[in-house]
Amino acid sequence: MVGFTAYVMQMAVGGALIALALSVYIDGIGYTVFHLIGISGFAAYAYTLLTLSGNWSVSAALAGGILVGAIAGWLCSECLRPLRGDGLTLASFGIGVGLFELLRFIPLTGGVFGIAGVPQFGVGEPIPTLIVTVVFLIVGAVVATFWRRSLGGAIVRSIRQDEWAALSIGARVEGHQRFTGAFAGALAAAGGIYSGATTGFIEPRDFQPTNLLIPLAATILACGKTPLGVLGSLFAIVFFFQAVRFIGQDPTTAGPVSEIIVAVLVAAILVIVRVRKQVMPHGQ
Amino acid sequence: MSDVLGAAIISGSIYALISLGFALGFRVSGVFNLAYGGLLVAAGYANYAFAVLLGLPTWLSIPISILLISGIGFAIEGYGVPFAKKVGLTSLDIMVLTWLLLVVMQDLVIIIFSSTSIYMGSQDVTTGLTFLGTHITSIQFAIMGLTFAGASVLFVISRFTASGREVTAVGDNVALATICGINVKRVIALNAVAASLLAAGAGVLLTYEDRLEPTLGMRFSIIAIVATLVGIRLGPGGAVLGAYAFGLLESVVLYLVDPGLRDSVVYFCLLAAVTVTYRRKLISDVG
Numbered sequence: 001m002v003g004f005t006a007y008v009m010q011m012a013v014g015g016a017l018i019a020l021a022l023s024v025y026i027d028g029i030g031y032t033v034f035h036l037i038g039i040s041g042f043a044a045y046a047y048t049l050l051t052l053s054g055n056w057s058v059s060a061a062l063a064g065g066i067l068v069g070a071i072a073g074w075l076c077s078e079c080l081r082p083l084r085g086d087g088l089t090l091a092s093f094g095i096g097v098g099l100f101e102l103l104r105f106i107p108l109t110g111g112v113f114g115i116a117g118v119p120q121f122g123v124g125e126p127i128p129t130l131i132v133t134v135v136f137l138i139v140g141a142v143v144a145t146f147w148r149r150s151l152g153g154a155i156v157r158s159i160r161q162d163e164w165a166a167l168s169i170g171a172r173v174e175g176h177q178r179f180t181g182a183f184a185g186a187l188a189a190a191g192g193i194y195s196g197a198t199t200g201f202i203e204p205r206d207f208q209p210t211n212l213l214i215p216l217a218a219t220i221l222a223c224g225k226t227p228l229g230v231l232g233s234l235f236a237i238v239f240f241f242q243a244v245r246f247i248g249q250d251p252t253t254a255g256p257v258s259e260i261i262v263a264v265l266v267a268a269i270l271v272i273v274r275v276r277k278q279v280m281p282h283g284q
Numbered sequence: 285m286s287d288v289l290g291a292a293i294i295s296g297s298i299y300a301l302i303s304l305g306f307a308l309g310f311r312v313s314g315v316f317n318l319a320y321g322g323l324l325v326a327a328g329y330a331n332y333a334f335a336v337l338l339g340l341p342t343w344l345s346i347p348i349s350i351l352l353i354s355g356i357g358f359a360i361e362g363y364g365v366p367f368a369k370k371v372g373l374t375s376l377d378i379m380v381l382t383w384l385l386l387v388v389m390q391d392l393v394i395i396i397f398s399s400t401s402i403y404m405g406s407q408d409v410t411t412g413l414t415f416l417g418t419h420i421t422s423i424q425f426a427i428m429g430l431t432f433a434g435a436s437v438l439f440v441i442s443r444f445t446a447s448g449r450e451v452t453a454v455g456d457n458v459a460l461a462t463i464c465g466i467n468v469k470r471v472i473a474l475n476a477v478a479a480s481l482l483a484a485g486a487g488v489l490l491t492y493e494d495r496l497e498p499t500l501g502m503r504f505s506i507i508a509i510v511a512t513l514v515g516i517r518l519g520p521g522g523a524v525l526g527a528y529a530f531g532l533l534e535s536v537v538l539y540l541v542d543p544g545l546r547d548s549v550v551y552f553c554l555l556a557a558v559t560v561t562y563r564r565k566l567i568s569d570v571g
Binding site for chain 1: 315316368371372373374375376377379380381384385387388391392394395398399502506509542544545547548550551552553554555556558559561562563564
């Protein structure tokens with residue numbers, strides 16, 4: 001894949017995996033979180049450093065990066081477990097941006113300049129990259145769907161609705177909450193690694209909280225529907241976003257303009273969904 | 285060590301100035317208004333537009349900017365937030381909406397001013413006074429004085445006047461305040477006016493102290509939240525104490541640990557402040 005279409009596709013799939021992670025977390029814990037974007041960056045840097053400095057193979061580094069994401073997700077969810085509501089969302093923002101700032105600061109990550117020459121999955125060739133893209137997307141969607149339909153997914157949703165009731169019927173509340181955090185972290189990690197390993201370059205700016213705008217928009221737009229709904233919404237938003245940039249020509253204004261349109265769209269959907277008392281996209 | 289203390293006093297004063305308006309708004313609404321930092325940035329840029337781009341004199345550009353931006357702030361705090369609560373949005377929904385509003389404000393500033401960073405202060409930073417080994421400029425003196433005056437006024441009003449007690453009552457329990465005969469709408473409106481004026485004033489003043497960038501809004505909001513949560517038990521004036529505590533911590537990191545960690549400290553402080561303030565009892569704690 002080359003050119004603008006390839007770039008849009010890569011952006012869409014990376015965002016899709018993070019949107020799936022976000023939907024898993026919201027479905028299981030019940031609140032919007034921002035730390036997943038930081039975790040995706042952490043995992044992407046782990047993959048890059050393991051391949052470039054540790055001389056790991058691409059597949060081993062991919063597994064290592066996802067493991068780093070899962071552990072980071074578990075640790076973050078452990079920090080956030082005593083919180084609920086806007087407190088939880090705000091604290092997750094603290095972790096997410098704190099991680100982003102650390103990435104900007106640590107010399108190992110190349111600071112604000114990032115790292116070039118990240119080993120690519122499809123060695124930069126169009127067809128292998130396309131195959132990797134499809135595989136990532138399908139695996140992410142299938143795993144998220146499987147989790148959602150599994151007994152564990154049902155239990156964690158019941159915990160979200162009433163922790164004490166779930167405890168009284170014997171659910172392992174803490175275990176399920178930890179697993180949800182780790183699982184969402186692993187999915188976000190896959191998104192971050194995919195983005196880095198298909199473009200061949202990563203910098204901290206790729207993982208700042210504003211980049212969560214589109215995955216969050218997709219999750220809210222899907223109104224808690226299946227992972228396929230999240231993916232469909234995300235692709236629609238990304239292509240709209242990029243179409244505005246493409247038509248606008250001037251990147252310095254087209255980027256902010258498209259961001260404003262998406263922000264207004266998300267706000268409108270959030271208000272409509274909440275006022276109509278439909279499915280709760282986040283928060284109880 | 286005196287360097288650290290001097291820097292802590294200066295940065296603490298700036299952060300206190302940033303936080304006062306937020307703390308006032310938060311006391312009544314209980315909502316984390318993330319658009320607050322955007323108002324500060326917008327006020328700074330509005331003053332720049334009027335004074336530099338349109339050529340208005342400073343004595344005219346400053347009040348116009350403050351009135352314009354505090355009008356927007358009032359619309360958010362005085363009408364937007366109460367309306368959102370009325371239609372059934374939760375605090376979390378409103379917080380996400382204010383974040384989106386911040387993104388919109390930030391992008392508008394980027395589009396209008398082409399991402400230019402601005403500084404309105406004097407190039408001469410040598411005049412002033414040396415205190416605790418740190419050089420304090422006249423604008424920093426003004427900020428310290430305004431912060432002290434603002435905090436004192438807020439403290440006196442909130443503790444010793446009927447209006448202050450009404451604000452506390454509405455912030456604690458709107459239903460009960462209504463039953464007690466307090467005009468809730470009036471209290472919310474007056475509080476929103478004061479909070480917005482403080483935000484806009486702080487934003488304008490900041491451009492005379494340091495370089496302002498369109499993307500700094502979120503950082504300002506987070507600093508205000510941290511300061512407010514640290515001093516939450518002391519009322520809106522407690523934010524000043526929280527701001528100085530945060531300023532001290534930041535200066536310690538800046539001078540004694542590593543300057544590169546300065547921004548990380550802001551966000552990890554947010555995590556700590558929120559966790560300490562809102563930590564609920566876990567099932568494992570209960571047994």
